[in-house]
Amino acid sequence: MNIGDRLGGKYRLLRQLGAGAMGVVWEALHEITQRRVAIKLLTRPSEDLRHRLLREARICGSITHRNVIEMYDTGETHEGEPYLVMQLLSGETLADLLRRKRRLEQPLAAQIGRDIARALAAAHAVHVIHRDLKPANVFLHQEPGGDGLVVKVLDFGVAKNLAVNESLVTAVGGAVGSPAYMSPEAIKGARDLDARTDVWSLGVVLFEMLTGTRPFPGGGQELLIRVVTGNIPRVSEILRHIQPGFDDVVAMCLERDRAKRIASAAVVERLLQAYVGPEEGSRVHVGLAERALSLPAPAAAPPEVPANLEATEPLARHAPAPIPTMLPWTASPAVDTTMPLAPSSAPKPPVGKTGTAILAPESGKRITGPRGTALMIDTRAVLAQQALRATPPPSPPPPPSVQHVERPVVRSSQAPASQTRKRLPLLGLAVSALVAFGIGVGVILGLAR
Structure with missing residues (x-):
């Protein structure tokens, strides 16, 4: 195909956007509506590729969700090869972003992971598993006039509808997908795959966004052995400042035992919501698996104020005034x-x-x-006061004696000058009395002679 070619008599090719192993994507213009769209064409004729392309059309058409790429139309070229008409996206893939930044901050990684989980949950709701989730199949779309990025999950070419009995011929013993992101059961070619295989792939994507590396490095047979039997690292072993709860969410997605793995993408979405930035949602703490959906305990209520309380100002607005050590x-x-004493944590109102x-x-x-x-x-x-009531009171002291309350007697031999002045008239009277008494005695004795 070349620039200017028409498909279906209405889509004119404008420029090539990208190419992969399965097909090539062009930007095209609908000549009637003037809408710009993306058209996916096969790179080479193949019955298997035709089957995959038509499966992608059916599956994408059955999923209606903001985080899943929209499917508009299908058709055939002049050579009889099918093509898909999809929503034209503007931005870059998650793989491109990781190549530029290596790793992402935790709130952004949580937001992207949450939106991927939403797309997977919408697919799982119609019995579809993606089976090839990886950063190259996640697009960060900037809507015209929109604020922020919209995560779009792409490429349902190897997706499987669990409600339909169909098989897909592959080259690796029945395994489908990209080995670095495939679950252990998918690598083993298990026939009973379910939504948990996508949860594992999402865990690998989360690990890579947070650390800048995949949990299972290498390639070829060595990589497959590590996924199936090797040690599963935790994000906290590489990233020091990871939030413990976020670390637990990734570890629960990467449980090799399916019975211990998070069972659905909807649960992963709710868990990741706690670690999205404040502008995207509330930061409610979520803990380990056994308390993954629990909420923090509510704050203690303030003490109830009696109805007959008459305060001149609201008590809660004031800090308690300093209390003296002793009050009357x-x-x-x-x-x-x-x-009774209330708990010491109760707020103290002002005087x-x-x-x-x-x-x-x-x-x-x-x-x-x-x-x-x-x-x-x-x-x-x-x-x-309570301590005094708790112990027997001591015996009362004896009543005070009289001498304890009498005025002290001045024992000095010399009286003060003021007292001496007060006693002079008394001494004069006493002397006069004595003189008069002597005279009287003399007169009586004279008369007696």
């Missing part, structure tokens, strides 16, 4: 010293204003102080 909490008989009743710290009870002023009881004071 015994001044008010209304204070409940037997109140209330005059006439405002609030909650005492470390308790859920309303207390009232003198003159209607709310009090804040120090936790240490409450604990000390």
Whole structure:
């Protein structure tokens, strides 16, 4: 085919976009609608290739999903060879991106892996397994006028409809696909393949996006042996800062035992959603397989405020005021010293204003102080009070004696000057009395003579 050739009398070839082992893809223009499309042609005549191309047309036509390439039309060339008319994509394949960047950041890898899982889940819903998932068959499409990339899964040429009994002749003992991404059971040529073979391939793609290398290097027979019997590495053995949950998801996709592998692409999609960037979805933590779909425990609810609480300002908006070591909490008989202590993690409201009743710290009870002023009881004071109640009280001390309350007696032999001045009149009166007494005694004695 050459530029300008027409197919079906309506598609004019514009330029060649790429070529592979099975066919070549051209950009073409629908001359009636002026829509640009992609046309896939066979590279060489072959009954097997014709069969694959028509299978791809039937399977893609049965899957309707944003992450699967759209199939518009089919037809035949002048030579009688079939061709497919598909959605024209703009961007690059995942393989091209990995060649440029080697490995991807975890949120981007999780987003691409999640969207691949969505495409696989849509195919599995109609009993179709892809069997050839790899970076070259994943396209990162930039929609005109769109924001961000749209992942498109391509090339369902070797896909199998599990609801239809059909066989596909291959060159490697019944194995179909690219060996580096094939599951162990697919390499062994198992006839009972199911959706879990695509889950394995997705695990290999995730491993490569995160680490920049495939879990099973090499090629040929050596590669096949490593996939079937070799050690299966974890992403964390190569990438130090991988999130543990993300590491577990990849490891669960790469379980050699199908019974232990994640059973469906829909589960992989939900697991990967937790590691997509915040602009793409919520970052809910997802753990290991046994708790893969669990959600984090809800945060503890704040303590309930009584309905009769009259606060001048919302308590939650304030930090607790500093509490003194000792408060005169015994001044008010209304204070409940037997109140139960709440957990220490409960938030402490601020000290209330005059006439405002609030909650005492470390308790859920309303207390009232003198003159209607709310009090804040120090936790240490409450604990000390409870400790005193828990131990027998000591015997009361004897009542104080009189000498303990009497005023001290001045024992000095010299009285103060002020006291001396006060005693002078008294001394004069005493002397006068003595003189008068002496005179009186003298008069009586004289009369007696």
